[in-house]
Amino acid sequence: MKDIIKQLVSKAIRESYPGSNFEEFIEVQNVTAKNIDADYFTNISMKLAKKLKINPTTIAEKIIASLDKQEDFIYFFSKPGYINFKVTDIMKNNIIQKINESDNLLYGCKTDNPKKINVEFVSANPTGPLHVGHGRGAIYGNIIAKFLTIQGHNVTKEYYVNDFGNQIHILLISIFSKIDNEYAAGYNELYQGEYINHIASNLTEEQKKLIINNSKDFFKKIDSSGPEKNLKTHIVNLMVGIIQQSLMNLNIDFDNWFYESSLFENNNVSKIINKLEQDNYTFTKDGALMIQADEPRVIIKSDGNYTYFASDLAYHNIKMNDYDSVINIWGADHHGYLPRVKVGLKALGHDIDKLDVHLVQFANLFKNGEKISMSTRKGQYIELESLRKEIGNDAINFFYLTKNKDQHIDFDLNIAIQDSKNNPVYYIQYAFARIEKILISIEGYDINKHKFKTLDNDSEKEIIDTLNSFTEIFHKAIIQLEPHLITNYLYKLSQEFHSYYANVKILDNKINYDRVYLIKAIQKVIKCGLDLLNISSPKEM
Numbered sequence: 330m331k332d333i334i335k336q337l338v339s340k341a342i343r344e345s346y347p348g349s350n351f352e353e354f355i356e357v358q359n360v361t362a363k364n365i366d367a368d369y370f371t372n373i374s375m376k377l378a379k380k381l382k383i384n385p386t387t388i389a390e391k392i393i394a395s396l397d398k399q400e401d402f403i404y405f406f407s408k409p410g411y412i413n414f415k416v417t418d419i420m421k422n423n424i425i426q427k428i429n430e431s432d433n434l435l436y437g438c439k440t441d442n443p444k445k446i447n448v449e450f451v452s453a454n455p456t457g458p459l460h461v462g463h464g465r466g467a468i469y470g471n472i473i474a475k476f477l478t479i480q481g482h483n484v485t486k487e488y489y490v491n492d493f494g495n496q497i498h499i500l501l502i503s504i505f506s507k508i509d510n511e512y513a514a515g516y517n518e519l520y521q522g523e524y525i526n527h528i529a530s531n532l533t534e535e536q537k538k539l540i541i542n543n544s545k546d547f548f549k550k551i552d553s554s555g556p557e558k559n560l561k562t563h564i565v566n567l568m569v570g571i572i573q574q575s576l577m578n579l580n581i582d583f584d585n586w587f588y589e590s591s592l593f594e595n596n597n598v599s600k601i602i603n604k605l606e607q608d609n610y611t612f613t614k615d616g617a618l619m620i621q622a623d624e625p626r627v628i629i630k631s632d633g634n635y636t637y638f639a640s641d642l643a644y645h646n647i648k649m650n651d652y653d654s655v656i657n658i659w660g661a662d663h664h665g666y667l668p669r670v671k672v673g674l675k676a677l678g679h680d681i682d683k684l685d686v687h688l689v690q691f692a693n694l695f696k697n698g699e700k701i702s703m704s705t706r707k708g709q710y711i712e713l714e715s716l717r718k719e720i721g722n723d724a725i726n727f728f729y730l731t732k733n734k735d736q737h738i739d740f741d742l743n744i745a746i747q748d749s750k751n752n753p754v755y756y757i758q759y760a761f762a763r764i765e766k767i768l769i770s771i772e773g774y775d776i777n778k779h780k781f782k783t784l785d786n787d788s789e790k791e792i793i794d795t796l797n798s799f800t801e802i803f804h805k806a807i808i809q810l811e812p813h814l815i816t817n818y819l820y821k822l823s824q825e826f827h828s829y830y831a832n833v834k835i836l837d838n839k840i841n842y843d844r845v846y847l848i849k850a851i852q853k854v855i856k857c858g859l860d861l862l863n864i865s866s867p868k869e870m
Contacts, residue, residue, distance in 0.1 A: 331369065342377075344395045351373070357369050358370060386410055437804055448656045469812070471579075476808075492589055645670060656687065694716075758870060765852065767848060
């Protein structure tokens with residue numbers, strides 16, 4: 330509807346002001362003021378007033394006079410220069426037929442400029458199972474990768490495995506200390522959890538013997554090509570396998586698992602540091618190599634060890650060379666890290682506009698009214714897999730997507746397991762199943778004619794208004810990567826349907842087929858939305 334109005338206004342402006350190019354300034358919005366009897370408005374007159382140095386009232390009246398006469402629209406002016414549009418019920422009701430007859434409700438989302446895009450998400454250290462804190466980034470990243478694919482882009486989903494450095498060192502110490510307590514000496518905090526005991530107990534006798542015999546110098550040999558390195562690789566692979574299984578159970582699969590250690594094996598880290606040095610972007614301070622920036626950062630420590638920042642620059646250097654666009658899904662606590670990455674990539678000659686970092690806020694988990702605290706190191710957390718088993722994939726997908734990524738989420742387990750209207754995903758699925766039951770009971774309904782003239786009560790008008798906003802909201806969600814718009818829309822539409830069902834008799838001695846086609850359109854939109862969010866649409870509940 331907004332597109333139709335925008336086209337009408339655009340044509341009227343060209344006729345009113347020949348030779349002008351003002352189409353880009355046209356915005357059509359919903360009327361929210363209760364004292365204005367209209368559905369949509371545009372403030373283009375006020376925008377043009379500044380450019381043309383003409384009173385907005387004069388501009389509005391001229392545009393209205395040039396608008397093509399339409400049976401389905403009423404145009405009128407309101408101060409200080411708004412052009413209002415009231416749409417007839419017959420025009421609004423046409424959305425029912427458009428939805429029901431459409432083969433592809435998302436046809437307008439395709440881009441004219443497909444890109445090769447890398448989406449990196451989750452990328453939790455392989456030092457423990459994924460917990461519920463990782464869940465939001467996992468679900469969000471998977472869905473926006475899907476949205477980008479729907480747009481027509483060539484998308485690679487990637488997991489960056491941090492299998493190098495201090496965290497892996499501590500993981501190995503944690504496991505080895507279960508076999509030889511000498512390894513724990515001098516460490517106050519090691520990784521806890523049953524998985525540590527499980528891995529330690531399932532090592533072979535030969536591997537345990539290697540650990541015991543090398544308790545003093547194991548880590549001097551770990552980067553060699555001998556059995557010590559093989560043992561490290563074996564343990565990392567076990568941890569990655571645990572993570573992969575958890576993600577597979579949520580139907581999240583990655584196209585590529587990129588290992589940090591490969592950056593050092595292929596000398597990628599030393600190559601980018603050499604380039605930074607040659608281009609005079611580095612300096613030495615207290616024996617450490619620093620990169621020039623507003624706030625200088627260490628890339629090689631004074632002891633000769635590389636920082637995580639160094640390998641991260643090497644990793645991003647590869648992605649920036651290989652892809653048209655690089656998207657990272659990071660936790661909100663990484664906000665301070667982004668500026669230094671941009672400085673480093675710019676120093677390496679990259680267009681940093683290709684890098685798009687999505688900072689995802691935390692999800693707080695509540696059970697029985699109490700917040701559950703998280704500590705990976707202490708083993709105090711709820712595994713993502715445990716959450717999945719308790720509430721199911723559908724609830725996980727929905728709850729993690731209920732708010733914009735910039736907002737905190739309070740995840741109430743008690744609500745997520747309820748089969749009631751308090752549980753939004755159940756409520757939406759129940760609307761779908763309820764409609765399915767009605768449609769099955771009306772044999773051959775699709776051969777009956779309909780004109781939608783009988784859809785005139787307030788509930789029906791409210792639903793039709795919501796259906797008319799479907800295309801705009803879904804397209805915005807997909808193109809701007811905002812899945813929470815869809816969860817909110819689906820809940821609103823389901824609320825309206827359940828209220829309608831409770832107050833209006835849909836099945837009667839004489840069937841009103843206008844109403845049947847209305848609920849069919851509701852069901853089709855719900856199905857489209859649930860499919861987009863990787864949530865099932867059960868026909869019976």
